Amino acid sequence: MTADLALIWPELILTIGGLVTLMLGTYAGDRQVGLYQLAAMVTLAAAAAAVLALFGTDATVFSGTLSVDSFGGFAKLLIYAASFICVVIAPRFFKDAMRAEYPVLILFAALGMGIMASSRDLMTLYVGLELNSLASYVLASFMRSDERSSEAGLKYFVLGALASGILLYGISLLYGFTGSTDFATIAAALGGELSIGIIFGIVFVIAGLAFKISAVPFHMWTPDVYEGAPTPVTAFFATAPKVAAMALMTRVVIGAVGPAVGAWQQIVIFLALASIILGAVGAIGQKNIKRLLAYSSINNVGYMLIGLAAGTQQGVEGVLTYLLVYMVTTIGSFLIVLQLRDDRGNQIESIPALAGYSQRRPGLAAAMAVFLFSLAGIPPLFGFWPKYLVFEAAVNANLVPLAVVGIVASVIGAFYYIAIIKTMYFDEKSDTEFPRGTGTVVEDAVITASALWLSVIGYLFIGVLAALSATAAAVLF
């Protein structure tokens, strides 16, 4: 027991940090937001340090319900980093509406996501997922007085509850037909002929998780929630929970139901292609930048699922690399969205208002162009590399038709990305002024660093990334 505790330092730190921040918030009131922010940042940094210290351990704790391994470690580092940035950027956006709950909720969400990423049992899976979800529902409706924000929170909650129900139903079927909630035992029980109950269980579990990664056809909530939620929260939703849910999905698909390839592979292939195509087509008509980024995330999840569909170690490596690059790109683009303010300080979200942005804010427009071309996967930008990896994994797993359809659909995706670049660069200036001085030094530094990394510099890191993701992915095989 004590030995187990020593292996879950990241979770302990987050729990204690979250509770302390919560207590501080209760006693010191909402005026000390700087303090809570700092507390949350320190907690997340400490948790990340603990993950690093544990990196390379491969153990299971608490009767095999949680695993401490490099796969979970990789995912947790991404999750904590994304949460960290979402804490940093919040006060400037919320101004007076910033309350103590924000950092606390982020911390609990991060804790839940960490558990998701390292669960190896259906029960811990569900606990982690719900801990993250409940915090997320509140975060989505954080701007209490804003209609759109409340609507987003409610919508997220109702649909999320439905998805949880589906997931639970699947879990109960899997448990009923295999006699265990442990991933490894389930996998062992799937060796022979699959009963109809098991197939239903697999379908329902994957469907419930697909809701979390917003894969088509379980994506309906994404555009509305992304649009309605406050921008820092949207940035959070687009990054950390995606990483956690994708890691969890990978663990379930490879670890728990892995032997039943015929059952899960078709579903994942369908989810992948549907997400790629619908994410691309749905984005075309969008006039709101946050909705557009929502469709872009649906589209990108589709590509990650191609790597997962391959079901090989190479595929999982591709998924992990994809997650990292996608996270950097998404954080960068949301930081720019945060800086879209007119001369009265109002947040601008409409894409037509961005006309001529490159002439008002050339640096930010250039960074945005880098992010968009990178999301579209056009070389020499680094977004090309993870796409290459997942396609390579698919081809090597003899899923050539999947790779061909996926890559051809990427051209549809490119259309809407270059359409925003067209608005920023080719169109005449709109009436909206974009005055300077909208970002802090930290924000500008993060944008610059991520834009530079995603331009050619990222290629120099391929070796390191490959080694890291190989270490992490090897755990599952």
Place this chain on the structure above:
Amino acid sequence: MSGVPILSLMLAIPTVAAIACLFAGDRNARLIALAATLVDFALGVMLWANFDIGGAQWQFVESAPLFGRFNYALGIDGMALMLIMLSVFLMPLCILASWESITKRVGLYMAMFLIMEVVMIGVFMAQDLLLFYVFFEAGLIPMYFIIGIWGGANRIYAAFKFFLYTLLGSVLMLIAMIAMIREAGTTDIPTLLNYNFPPEMQTWLWLGFFASLAVKMPMWPVHTWLPDAHVQAPTAGSMILAGVLLKLGSYGFIRFMMPMFPEASGEFMWLVFALSMVAVVYTSLVALVQSDMKKLIAYSSVAHMAIVTAGLYALNQQGIEGALIIMLSHGVVSAALFFCVGVIYDRLHTREIDRYGGLAVNMPAYALFFMLFTMASIGLPGTSGFVGEFLSLAGIYEASSTVAFVCTTGIILGAAYMLYLYRRIVFGELTKDGVKAMPDLNPREWAILAPLAAVALWMGVYPESFLAPMRGDVTTVVARLAPAKPAGDAHLAAGKPKPAAAGHGEAPGDAHHAGGVQ
């Protein structure tokens, strides 16, 4: 030249200059861009001077395992050398051509052109399959900006069409590359060039590459992006598009498809021939009825590139050498023609042919240059066009006389549309007021046209300078293709010779020598 990484230097200089241009004022950006492109040209000349003709196949080789999975591997052979020379020769002229006509966002414009240069010469230098793909695709981004920001009225449609069309083609090539890397286990191009892929796999790989390169080339029927892109692009954009970017497609043909998939190349020879024949005749006829000067030259580019594809797929020495010379010649001549259009467009701001007429009277120097390039485009002996067309048609004739017949028709049609264009613009009465007020060439325009004219004549009079570095590489490709090459129809059937006279010991059958052009 050992020790100096001259190829990396050629990539680094425009990169650094591009970054500098972004932060410089208008005037400085122009100067920086011109200086950088001239330095690159000087380095290119050094490269050519130090290239050992008949030496190792790959020279100036550099390799560093920078990217984990693939290498930063550069190196050139004769074909790459010539195409790099073409690129670095055209770039300073493009910068000069935009000197006065581009007035808004000059820094960004110059930066985009410099990035374009890096990407283009990078494609020709790359010795790693993935590095090649990265350079090959990267060209989309600067060209998208060049057409979209500084283009004509319908520039946005043209920019989108260019980007999406070429991207759609390229992605299929990427899948083929992944399959190749899986099969051969390496991304090293020189190794892949000698790897024997299983014939049934070659068919698919060939089709994947063909989907991409045919769009880039462009071949009929996927050529429709080209007229739009050319018409809307600024003058220098058209120059570089016609001059170098179209050569990326044919370079891919000869670098990848022919030596790597020889069986498939033999198998699909007739597909390429058929598309080329349609393109030559059809696009020439389309060019004949254009009322827009740039569109006319754009369609003529498609027709010329069709002769290139037919020449390459003749799969013999003359055909390929001829195709390479057409590539170089078309690079120089079409860039010059687009600049000639740009010269009068800058004065009258229209590309309508009917708005001009009688320029020979008030712009004699212009008329002279324009005539030279018109003749070079037609393929008059003494100009670069003749050498390329003659050689490639000779090669095509050896493979198939039908194809040679159809392609030659295209050349006659080419003469028709070019001379018709020239007559309408330069000859006739000088009646229109706007045209009367147009001054002749200024020194800057002289400085652009004179080198282009000199090279067109040089290539026409002494093509050996350009053929010599490439000959060895062409021989290598032909040797690689030899086992899979279908028999041509130029071999005359041995007739029924009269019985040999007594004491005449020759075997019958020598007659077929007469048929070959060789």
